[in-house]
Amino acid sequence: MPSVLELTEGVLQGDTTLLARAITLVESTHQDHQQKSYEIIENCLSKQTQSIRVGITGVPGVGKSTFIESLGTSMTALGKKVAVLAVDPTSSLSRGSILGDKTRMPLLANDSLAFIRPSPSGDSLGGVARKTRESIVLCEAAGFDVVLIETVGVGQSETAVHSMVDFFLLLKLAGAGDELQGIKRGIMEMADAVVINKADGANLKRALRAKSDFERALHLYPPKENSWSPRVLTCSALENRGITEIWDLIEDYVKLTGENSSFQKKRKSQNKYWFLQTVERLLTQGFYQNSEVKKEISDMTRKVEINEISPFRAAEELLTAYRRQLK
């Protein structure tokens, strides 16, 4: 394994082989690897970049891979460097990533301006999300202009991805009947654009009807603080139509939010969120590794299990033992 210095220099020079190895350190569960990955990230942090982070979500079957392939190649055609990352907490459960698989995006996978990385595995959404967030910093330091972050349209992974991107895109199908679900689950509220995919052939008419349905639905929300009005577009990733319009829209967004400073404001608040998430993770780790906690916890657990003590009382007592030990 190359040294921290070699990896840092490799990343900063845009060497994708060393970038991939640095991300492997980020994804490792070994403490030594994690420490090294933090050093690399720290070294990369000061590099000023102008990247754009785009989150893409949609339920299975909506055509995410084809869409990302189409959007990605339209950007590399403009000379932009595109990284594709993923947050898929289900991939660790199913023991195989369903996202980020290079065979799903054959054109991008063979594009020298593109870099595709499957979803990291992890025992929790928090772990998976953290690894992806750290990989974003490395990709940007390696000179990628655009980072696309894909997620499955189920569960809280969308909220996690929303908290690490500049622009959040919701991919939909016409007539899938899940409009209400998107609204109920708060996804619609997070979207900066709703894109209705597979607007081709016999489906075109329905797609246009869905477009006005979604536009009406978006009107129900109060205006966003950054003064951006979410837009609804249709596209056919398969026929490669409507794709450049999406990229134009994202650039409009970057321009508007750059001018009114909300772009930087959002990044700042995301950094803060990430900081607090890390604090809480380390705090918990330190707690469970504490010798007094290690000593007491199994006896406490036994008592809790048989209702001899309530979980609350037991938790309070364990914390008291922990704090006494720290002194």
Add this chain to the structure above:
Amino acid sequence: MPSVLELTEGVLQGDTTLLARAITLVESTHQDHQQKSYEIIENCLSKQTQSIRVGITGVPGVGKSTFIESLGTSMTALGKKVAVLAVDPTSSLSRGSILGDKTRMPLLANDSLAFIRPSPSGDSLGGVARKTRESIVLCEAAGFDVVLIETVGVGQSETAVHSMVDFFLLLKLAGAGDELQGIKRGIMEMADAVVINKADGANLKRALRAKSDFERALHLYPPKENSWSPRVLTCSALENRGITEIWDLIEDYVKLTGENSSFQKKRKSQNKYWFLQTVERLLTQGFYQNSEVKKEISDMTRKVEINEISPFRAAEELLTAYRRQLK
């Protein structure tokens, strides 16, 4: 407000007015109220009960209210006392609970053997789930034989409810086309029974077809550790058909898992989970209330926001300051 002693005695005597007030303490964000609620729970904990906790999930539109009304009244008809609680983290976002609303269950709401409590509000799923778990203990101490816990079929609230019930029931519609989603999201894996609702009129044939589809799908999973084979049933909550069969099934489950001790084993592991959740919550709370943390955190946050320091380094430094202060 009655005293802790009065509330405890009221709960233990099955007084639903005092039970409701005790739950109000559980749901309160005031520290004083929380402390009181812990004392009441502690007092109630030693009471031996034979209750059954049933989780019920299903996407909006599947007919959960009518189903719970139908299942609940079939149980009160047998003389059983039924409590209905809910975990709906979206209710705090939409500023109004969509679950547990008494007008949705007019028969149960007017049934002297039933107790309905809407979903508590909270700033997070964790908070909402904790409050409901604590309310379960109180309902059981008050003599309720069955506690039905309803949740929306979206997001991680299902996992939370699954972690607090003995039996987990997934409510479905025929031909809703979301079979794959249930599988992908791991809900099917958690289900002890899949019930296809609205199996009536013109829908009956489709419901029977869906039944064999789900049975086939369930066969794909490895046998459960507790040796229970999840079953698929059809019912019409509206016409009140197939409901007693569901209750029979739940009793079969309780019998089987009681005999092979997995019922108690599951409760124990849920108690443990609850204990560790509480530990982590209190640990985090204590951290943010620490004077050194309070002093340092805003300066740290500012540096993190402008990328002067990485979130990881900042988190490490803040924890060092915290531990130094504790000594």
